[in-house]
Amino acid sequence: MSNLRAVAPGPTTRRIPEATVTRLPVYQRILEELLRSGTTTVSSELLASSARVNAAKVRKDLSLLGSFGTRGAGYDAAFLIEQIDRQLGLDREWPVVIAGIGNLGRALARSQGFAARNFNVTALLDTDPAIIGERVDDVVVRHLDDLPYIANEVPLAIGVITTPASVAQRVADLMVASGVRSILNFAPQVLEVPPDVLLRYVDLSIELQVMSFYQARRMGSAGDDRMPVIRSVGLTRGASD
């Protein structure tokens, strides 16, 4: 409270709240589906019901981009898509490197809709000699240790880790050393990276745990068959590749 918060948010860049940022891509997707079905104009009400949120929230979110709606009519879908793209920084290319070309890494590398959003899968890495050299959608799999050299040619922005947990930290270290500033980690492994590196976990197990909580809560009061099965801690911590 003694601290004065000196710097005013500049009039130049609007500050988009974090919560809004996570919703923008969702609106994006809905808008694209609407466009494909021939709809060109959309109301906050419709967007809201598709996104399963409150209509006021949609309007607040979109108003942060600027006043792009038309009162009485709604928003122009195509125009909105452009604006969101710009805000999310999707009007430039983002070179992506994927480490760990197992089932999951392969699925992601092949996944369409990456290129559609300016994410270029530029490098695929593994350590298995049987996999190195293989082509996945025109990108050749190279050895993990080549990362520094690759990073020298292309400034890699985002790293995706789909390796077994046991090597995930080493991969993360290499990525950080090669200039990667954002890491998406699919390995079931807690990673340590410098504080200025953006780190996100995508962990299906965590997703399921959160879901089970809500479902348990919903069933909660009715049936009180609480099983006292307390599992011990010898977990298989397997590499879901």
Next chain:
Amino acid sequence: MSNLRAVAPGPTTRRIPEATVTRLPVYQRILEELLRSGTTTVSSELLASSARVNAAKVRKDLSLLGSFGTRGAGYDAAFLIEQIDRQLGLDREWPVVIAGIGNLGRALARSQGFAARNFNVTALLDTDPAIIGERVDDVVVRHLDDLPYIANEVPLAIGVITTPASVAQRVADLMVASGVRSILNFAPQVLEVPPDVLLRYVDLSIELQVMSFYQARRMGSAGDDRMPVIRSVGLTRGASD
């Protein structure tokens, strides 16, 4: 203050805030890693630095489970894991069905650490005759249309959709009709389900978009600001809005 906190991890349903729920599995994972490395007691400070959050937040979160820490010492890791398991509803079995046995579905079905958390992959579904009948880790792939019959035998709790976008809605409808109350959707498709069904999207493209935003913002203003770390991936939540 005068409030004596007696024993009572009461049958009274403690209401755990949503934000806390999403962090509990993260603590869980860290605790398990600590245990394996031989640590039995952990401070909120250490947990916090691994989870990249504030120590006060860790203490608040954990205190919601009950007063399980020891002042001056910290928390007992093994005991804490048990408590979190119980709170998350992981002390019972959760039958999971996966629809769409392509690269991703296969990777998920094989993923260890599901069973480790009481998530049983009970059914695998597809529509491709070439895939039906195949075994993936001892579970036979069956036809999508068999879902109602399977659900009759086992009350499926969680459905995972890893199909192409074009059939995702149909799969979701079938799952809902078969009693599935939580759906995890990997297909790049906006789904409509009844409001009481918990729906979460896991969408790498959305993840990357959010990352690109923060990275773009960082590059934009050469400044101080701390980067928010976003951990879990849920985008939309059903029920209780």
Next chain:
DNA sequence: GTGTGTGAACTTGTTCACAGCG
């Protein structure tokens, strides 16, 4: 001393309700 547990202050996010524009 050390580190938890927690009221209280503060920040962020959500919803309401309505003015105002097309």
Next chain:
DNA sequence: CGCTGTGAACAAGTTCACACAC
């Protein structure tokens, strides 16, 4: 009219700071 945009009220979540238990 209908629907956006937004201040103001409200709710949720976070951080601080310190009493207190070990």
